[in-house]
Amino acid sequence: MKKVKNKYLINQIAGIDLGNKGSGNTALCFLKNNKLYFKQTKKNEDEWILIEELIKNYGIKLICMDAPLSLPGVYFNKEQYDDYLYRECDKACKAMSPMFIGAFTARAIQLKNLLEEKNIKVMEVYPKKLCEILNLQNYYPAKKEKNIPQQLIHAISKIIPYQNSKINSMHEFDALLCWLSAYRFIHNIHLELGNKKEGVIII
Secondary structure (H helix, E strand, O other), X not given: OOOOOOOOOHHHEEEEEOOOOOOOOOEEXXXXXXXXXXXXXXXXXXXXXXXXXXXXXXXXXXXXXXXOOOOOHHHOOOOOOOOOOOOHHHHHHOOOOOOOOHHHHHHHHHHHHHHHOOOOEEEEEOHHHHHHXXXXXXXXXXXXXXXXXXXXXXXXXXXXXXXXXXOOOHHHHHHHHHHHHHHHHHOOOOOEEEEOOOEEEEO
């Protein structure tokens, strides 16, 4: 378990489930007045506008995002790495290669860079792996259904430390898991998979 010195307040963290551009599937989770709230983009809406509003209105300093935020190490160090598809963190999480979704990965990295220019720390997370650790995988649907299984809602309510507003989609649920990864990070109870030279996933 990775120990870090916490410098973030609980109301300065947010979770983002990044969707495809214009899909309306990007969802955000944040804490306000000791309650978790959600926002989701609409069809063809630019998620950057929603994220900027989140940062400005709620003073967010740390974002955990469900999206690949780096490339396999072989692309910048062929002597140390030899895998052109997977990073160490992808293998540890059994996650999809960031190269299979190249345009999505490029957009996520660009978004990360834009946020870091605003002094926002951005970390990569993987909700599916967190579900396994929290023993929620049996309730989590294989595909992102519109309706959230009530068993999943009931199970997560026993785990999250705050009440939450209504969760309207699986994208919002994943944003909640992203937020929970940020919560675990600032309380030093997280896992760090992969290596910092290539890219890590926080669980």
